[in-house]
Amino acid sequence: MIEQEIITEEQKLAARYAKAMGHPIRMYILELLTKQACCYSGDLSEILPIAKSTLSQHLKELKDAGLIQGKIEAPKIKYCINRENWKKAKQLFKSHFNI
Structure with a gap:
């Protein structure tokens, strides 16, 4: 019960975003997508030296978040x-860490 009293929805959302960002490949994907409008999954599989199934799992984590x-x-x-949620994530991290 204590967790429900002290953990805010913003903290839960920030943790969800942080978990999704918790792998270097996912960070690479996010960085790539912030620099261009969009990217096809096939193009990503050519760039990244990982199995297509592994790439799919990373994309699923980022999409689910x-x-x-x-x-x-x-x-x-x-x-x-997702520009709206990316903006929200940046605002959450800034507010939680006073940066």
Whole structure:
């Protein structure tokens, strides 16, 4: 019960974003997507030296956290930063760490 009293929704959301960002490959993907409008999953698999299934899992984590969004354009999936949630994540980290 104590956790419910002291943990805010903002803290939970910041932790969710931080967990999704908790792998260097995911950080690379986020950095890449913040520098360009969008990227296709096939292009990412050519850039990153990891199995397609591993890449899919990383993209799923980022998408589930709401940091990226995907749109199916058969036979590929086009991924972009979720600009609204990315802005929210930056604001949460700034406010929690006074930076």
